[in-house]
Amino acid sequence: xxxxxxxxxxxxxxxxxxxxxxxxxxxxxxxxxxxxxxxxxxxxxxxxxxxxx
Amino acid sequence: xxxxxxxxxxxxxxxxxxxxxxxxxxxxxxxxxxxxxxxxxxxxxxxxxxxxxxxxxxxxxxxxxxxxxxxxxxxxxxxxxxxxxxxxxxxxxxxxxxxxxxxxxxxxxxxxxxxxxxxxxxxxxxxxxxxxxxxxxxxxxxxxxxxxxxxxxxxxxxxxxxxxxxxxxxxxxxxxxxxxxxxxxxxxxxxxxxxxxxxxxxxxxxxxxxxxxxxxxx
Amino acid sequence: xxxxxxxxxxxxxxxxxxxxxxxxxxxxxxxxxxxxxxxxxxxxxxxxxxxxxxxxxxxxxxxxxxxxxxxxxxxxxxxxxxxxxxxxxxxxxxxxxxxxxxxxxxxxxxxxxxxxxxxxxxxxxxxxxxxxxxxxxxxxxxxxxxxxxxxxxxxxxxxxxxxxxxxxxxxxxxxxxxxxxxxxxxxxxxxxxxxxxxxxxxxxxxxxxxxxxxxxxxxxxxxxxxxxxxxxxxxxxxxxxx
Numbered sequence: 001x002x003x004x005x006x007x008x009x010x011x012x013x014x015x016x017x018x019x020x021x022x023x024x025x026x027x028x029x030x031x032x033x034x035x036x037x038x039x040x041x042x043x044x045x046x047x048x049x050x051x052x053x
Numbered sequence: 054x055x056x057x058x059x060x061x062x063x064x065x066x067x068x069x070x071x072x073x074x075x076x077x078x079x080x081x082x083x084x085x086x087x088x089x090x091x092x093x094x095x096x097x098x099x100x101x102x103x104x105x106x107x108x109x110x111x112x113x114x115x116x117x118x119x120x121x122x123x124x125x126x127x128x129x130x131x132x133x134x135x136x137x138x139x140x141x142x143x144x145x146x147x148x149x150x151x152x153x154x155x156x157x158x159x160x161x162x163x164x165x166x167x168x169x170x171x172x173x174x175x176x177x178x179x180x181x182x183x184x185x186x187x188x189x190x191x192x193x194x195x196x197x198x199x200x201x202x203x204x205x206x207x208x209x210x211x212x213x214x215x216x217x218x219x220x221x222x223x224x225x226x227x228x229x230x231x232x233x234x235x236x237x238x239x240x241x242x243x244x245x246x247x248x249x250x251x252x253x254x255x256x257x258x259x260x261x262x263x264x265x266x267x268x269x270x271x
Numbered sequence: 272x273x274x275x276x277x278x279x280x281x282x283x284x285x286x287x288x289x290x291x292x293x294x295x296x297x298x299x300x301x302x303x304x305x306x307x308x309x310x311x312x313x314x315x316x317x318x319x320x321x322x323x324x325x326x327x328x329x330x331x332x333x334x335x336x337x338x339x340x341x342x343x344x345x346x347x348x349x350x351x352x353x354x355x356x357x358x359x360x361x362x363x364x365x366x367x368x369x370x371x372x373x374x375x376x377x378x379x380x381x382x383x384x385x386x387x388x389x390x391x392x393x394x395x396x397x398x399x400x401x402x403x404x405x406x407x408x409x410x411x412x413x414x415x416x417x418x419x420x421x422x423x424x425x426x427x428x429x430x431x432x433x434x435x436x437x438x439x440x441x442x443x444x445x446x447x448x449x450x451x452x453x454x455x456x457x458x459x460x461x462x463x464x465x466x467x468x469x470x471x472x473x474x475x476x477x478x479x480x481x482x483x484x485x486x487x488x489x490x491x492x493x494x495x496x497x498x499x500x501x502x503x504x505x506x507x508x509x510x511x512x513x
Contacts (some may be wrong), residue, residue: 002400002459004321005321005324006315006320006321007320007386008320008322008386009321009384010382010394010493011322011383011385011386011456012321012322012325014318014382015324015325015329015378015379015382015383016306016310016326016328018378018379018382018477019328019375019378019379020330022371022378023371023375023485024377024438025371025373026367026368026489027489028490028498029367030435030489030493033493034492034495034496034499035491037496037499038399038496038499038505039501041499041500041506042352044503044506044507045506047510048506048509048510131499140503147323149384152475156365201414201430201431202414202417203417204423205417205418207417208417208479211413211414211417214406214409214410215410215411215413215414215431216444217406218403218406218407218410218435218438218439219434219435219438220447221403221438221441222438222441222442222444222445225442225445225446225448225449226445226448229449242448243448246445246448250441258434261430261433264426265427267428268423268426268427268430269427270422271423
């Protein structure tokens with residue numbers, strides 16, 4: 001299944017790995033920020049008794 | 054307007070600091086580079102145009118945050134904003150004052166440092182000319198950066214992060230003029246482009262800087 | 272029904288909430304199909320060998336790195352002219368995404384350049400311009416982070432984005448002038464002569480679509496987060512007053 005990358009396997013696999021790491025970090029960060037803000041907002045809205053939106 | 058210019062010049066000279074500091078930094082850099090690179094004349098002569106331009110640029114950067122910060126703190130910037138002269142003109146004048154106390158002295162000092170760095174003799178005219186044409190752009194771009202960060206307490210480091218990328222074209226064309234001059238190549242194109250950047254920046258950036266100042270004074 | 276309706280944060284939240292699952296699904300579909308196709312089912316190039324597979328990451332991320340800045344420029348202009356908060360927040364949300372794509376393009380380029388050009392890095396105009404673009408992203412993000420008042424921050428970063436665009440363009444031409452290029456020409460120009468071969472072209476197109484969609488997904492999601500955090504701040508401020 002795995003294609004034969006020959007002598008360039010480090011470059012190809014390294015590229016895919018490095019890109020995956022960078023993009024996953026960004027996505028994880030976005031999700032983490034989203035969760036944090038969402039939780040804080042829900043808390044404040046519940047405290048103030050506002051649920052519109 | 055003349056009163057504002059002379060006031061800024063007097064403040065810059067009297068408050069010490071900014072005026073001499075940039076020059077001293079420029080001098081120190083030109084002493085340190087040969088110490089780090091080694092005394093071999095050919096190498097030094099080849100990197101001299103770039104070192105002198107980078108040095109001038111960094112020396113210029115040192116005093117940028119003073120362009121508006123002092124006036125912002127004591128409230129005179131608010132007065133200037135409501136004064137009959139447009140804020141754009143105030144920005145242009147302040148950039149001019151900054152150039153007169155940093156860019157111009159740096160330009161005059163540069164040939165002396167060229168000697169230290171073993172700049173080839175053909176390069177001196179072009180070194181002075183390129184700095185004369187390019188340092189106004191550094192001051193105007195710097196004034197724009199200073200206007201962006203004027204309200205911030207720790208704007209100094211942020212200012213260099215914002216301004217240095219904007220300095221790239223000026224640096225490239227400026228150093229290119231000197232390098233070509235030193236090697237005796239044709240240099241009309243980079244010289245014209247350098248002058249173009251200075252003129253364009255001087256004509257347009259005061260508007261952007263004034264807009265940023267108005268936002269910060271709101 | 273005009274596009275300006277989405278300038279209303281509430282309206283934007285409703286619509287984006289409905290659209291987001293679809294966009295996410297499409298993003299995953301395109302990325303998986305494009306990358307699997309490119310990685311497993313394309314032949315090696317006769318000159319570049321298997322390193323040609325890096326193109327499926329390098330070209331789309333490089334394209335989006337530039338397009339993200341253009342999108343920030345457009346949304347900044349909309350903010351300056353029409354003062355729509357969603358627009359300013361979208362620009363803020365796009366910056367880290369653009370920065371990440373720029374880094375992906377630089378890293379994959381370095382990894383490709385090592386075996387092909389024999390060096391990780393060359394001061395080639397395109398490479399240099401990308402490095403400068405990274406600096407612009409850093410400055411823009413730092414300015415957003417440094418200014419406390421959100422409207423002031425939006426104004427200042429919008430001005431920086433406009434001026435920065437002009438200087439980024441100038442830098443691009445300056446570095447062209449300053450050094451000869453090592454980098455190959457456009458891989459996707461309409462001029463067929465220098466285009467990549469068809470076997471690589473189709474999966475590359477899918478990958479580009481995937482990266483565009485990934486950008487849209489992340490910007491939508493991050494803009495929603497920014498809107499929520501703005502609302503959070505407003506509610507907290509009201510609490511303090513009461």
